[in-house]
Amino acid sequence: MRRLLAQVGWPLAVLVAVITVWDLACRWLAIPAYVLPPPEAVLRVLVERRGNLASAFRVTAVEAGGGYLMSIVAGVLIALFFARSPLIRRSLYPYTIVLQTVPIVAIAPLILMWFGSGLRSVMLVAFVICLFPIIANTTQGLISVPRNLIDLFAMANAPRSAQLLKLRLPYALPSLFVGLRISAGISVIGAVTGELFASSNAVGEGGLGYSITYANSQLQTDYLFALVLTASLLGFLFFFTVAALEWLCLRQWHESAMRADAD
Amino acid sequence: MSTTPQPAFISVVGATKRWSNGVTVLDGITLTADRGDFVSLIGPSGCGKSTLLRILAGLTPLGAGSVRLDGMAPEAAREIMSFIFQDATLLPWRTVRSNVELGLELEGRTPTAQRREISASMLRLVGLSDVAHLHPRQLSGGMRMRVSIARALATRPRILLMDEPFGALDEMTRDLLNEELLRLREQERFTTFFVTHSVSEAVFLSTRILVLAAKPGRIAREIRVPFEGPRSAELRSAPEFLRLVGEVSTALRSVQCDNPPENP
Ligand SMILES: Nc1ncnc2c1ncn2[C@@H]1O[C@H](COP(=O)(O)OP(=O)(O)OP(=O)(O)O)[C@@H](O)[C@H]1O
Numbered sequence: 227m228r229r230l231l232a233q234v235g236w237p238l239a240v241l242v243a244v245i246t247v248w249d250l251a252c253r254w255l256a257i258p259a260y261v262l263p264p265p266e267a268v269l270r271v272l273v274e275r276r277g278n279l280a281s282a283f284r285v286t287a288v289e290a291g292g293g294y295l296m297s298i299v300a301g302v303l304i305a306l307f308f309a310r311s312p313l314i315r316r317s318l319y320p321y322t323i324v325l326q327t328v329p330i331v332a333i334a335p336l337i338l339m340w341f342g343s344g345l346r347s348v349m350l351v352a353f354v355i356c357l358f359p360i361i362a363n364t365t366q367g368l369i370s371v372p373r374n375l376i377d378l379f380a381m382a383n384a385p386r387s388a389q390l391l392k393l394r395l396p397y398a399l400p401s402l403f404v405g406l407r408i409s410a411g412i413s414v415i416g417a418v419t420g421e422l423f424a425s426s427n428a429v430g431e432g433g434l435g436y437s438i439t440y441a442n443s444q445l446q447t448d449y450l451f452a453l454v455l456t457a458s459l460l461g462f463l464f465f466f467t468v469a470a471l472e473w474l475c476l477r478q479w480h481e482s483a484m485r486a487d488a489d
Numbered sequence: 490m491s492t493t494p495q496p497a498f499i500s501v502v503g504a505t506k507r508w509s510n511g512v513t514v515l516d517g518i519t520l521t522a523d524r525g526d527f528v529s530l531i532g533p534s535g536c537g538k539s540t541l542l543r544i545l546a547g548l549t550p551l552g553a554g555s556v557r558l559d560g561m562a563p564e565a566a567r568e569i570m571s572f573i574f575q576d577a578t579l580l581p582w583r584t585v586r587s588n589v590e591l592g593l594e595l596e597g598r599t600p601t602a603q604r605r606e607i608s609a610s611m612l613r614l615v616g617l618s619d620v621a622h623l624h625p626r627q628l629s630g631g632m633r634m635r636v637s638i639a640r641a642l643a644t645r646p647r648i649l650l651m652d653e654p655f656g657a658l659d660e661m662t663r664d665l666l667n668e669e670l671l672r673l674r675e676q677e678r679f680t681t682f683f684v685t686h687s688v689s690e691a692v693f694l695s696t697r698i699l700v701l702a703a704k705p706g707r708i709a710r711e712i713r714v715p716f717e718g719p720r721s722a723e724l725r726s727a728p729e730f731l732r733l734v735g736e737v738s739t740a741l742r743s744v745q746c747d748n749p750p751e752n753p
């Protein structure tokens with residue numbers, strides 16, 4: 227709980243500082259509102275257009291959340307496959323790294339071109355960008371089970387399934403959560419990026435990314451700011467949901483999992 | 490338990506093991522153990538003690554020779570065998586109780602209620618009843634080792650393989666657990682192979698001590714420990730005990746000094 231508080235408290239302090247500097251800059255440097263709207267203008271838009279923001283939030287949340295959940299299922303399955311043998315890892319791992327290093331702005335238009343520019347394609351963009359951290363971290367956890375523990379299960383003539391469910395998966399859980407935390411934030415990036423490309427030919431999808439391009443073209447910079455804030459809020463929500471889940475699952479033994487063999 | 494008229498409960502004949510890199514780690518190990526024996530393996534680091542134990546457990550495949558445990562090959566004998574590792578190898582996400590039940594759970598023959606009973610009695614046996622609900626990280630090193638022993642005994646093994654189980658503990662805890670192990674042996678009557686670096690521990694616990702030499706690993710000496718009846722802490726200061734400690738130490742020194750094989 228204290229960790230959670232520290233995670234929230236300090237960023238909050240930074241936020242207050244940034245807003246103060248931002249406000250002062252707007253006043254003293256006389257920056258035009260379409261370049262940098264003052265904080266209160268953004269706040270006003272946040273309140274006035276909360277209906278638009280909420281519906282855009284919902285659309286993007288479904289896209290990011292859907293892609294995220296898909297990436298968890300697929301990522302864990304792929305990690306289980308990778309954990310089976312070093313040969314499999316050696317032959318396939320480079321391609322998952324490609325997944326991570328090719329910029330999402332290059333992949334997104336392709337996906338939208340291939341699968342149409344609907345909500346599901348945007349979900350797919352989020353899925354692709356979330357996949358690698360989950361594969362990489364879960365695989366790492368699955369293959370670092372100490373040999374003695376594996377031998378212990380072998381001595382009990384435990385079937386493969388028991389070894390998986392009662393040893394490998396629980397052992398990999400802390401690593402899986404590392405991946406989940408990384409992907410929680412970037413799922414929103416994926417969804418928003420996907421929408422940027424969807425907007426050119428989609429009509430009524432209206433997520434945060436779509437609205438951002440719209441606000442930008444209309445020079446509604448205050449609305450643009452409000453949209454960006456809403457997108458960050460979504461990312462934060464995902465992140466803290468995962469962090470809370472992690473705390474629930476690991477609080478009993480987390481530390482010991484990190485140093486299981488230190489006696 | 491079984492009525493097989495085998496001459497020896499455990500027999501190893503000409504066990505040889507060579508790693509894929511060509512190094513021979515064990516060369517023609519031949520030994521037998523009777524029911525209830527407590528055999529200690531002692532020798533220089535890297536002489537293959539752990540490897541021998543893992544071969545007995547079927548965890549490392551044998552190169553040449555044969556291993557029979559109660560008439561069975563190692564893999565089949567796992568049913569009546571438990572392995573205790575140097576670290577406690579507890580599952581950190583399980584409570585002490587459920588760690589003790591792991592072996593029974595994986596075997597899948599004992600119903601839950603009965604597992605509960607067995608784990609409770611095993612924890613009583615090692616004096617840990619009041620920490621049954623804790624997680625391993627909340628225990629001291631000695632307590633963790635006790636849990637590991639309770640887990641190993643929960644399946645009622647006839648054979649116990651222990652690889653430096655007390656190596657990481659302080660001397661006082663080690664002595665205490667040694668006495669506990671003797672008491673458990675009185676009750677459970679298992680046959681034990683015990684790897685250690687401590688000469689006095691070996692003398693205190695064993696019925697026989699095998700001194701191994703290195704490169705390649707082979708049995709250099711066998712020393713019988715002839716103490717009759719139940720042993721207690723006082724034994725450690727008996728003259729006969731000290732004499733045996735001296736004898737084993739000398740044997741150990743001589744294998745550590747000369748590398749070429751010597752046949753006693
Ligand atoms: N999988 C392996 N492949 C190749 N060599 C190995 C392997 N496992 C162990 N060895 C080597 O075999 C030798 C014997 O190892 P082992 O662990 O049996 O020694 P030990 O007598 O238990 O030593 P210690 O007292 O230090 O535990 C060592 O030289 C070790 O480097």
Ligand SMILES: [Mg+2]
Nearest residue numbers: 538539540652
């Ligand atoms: Mg060893």
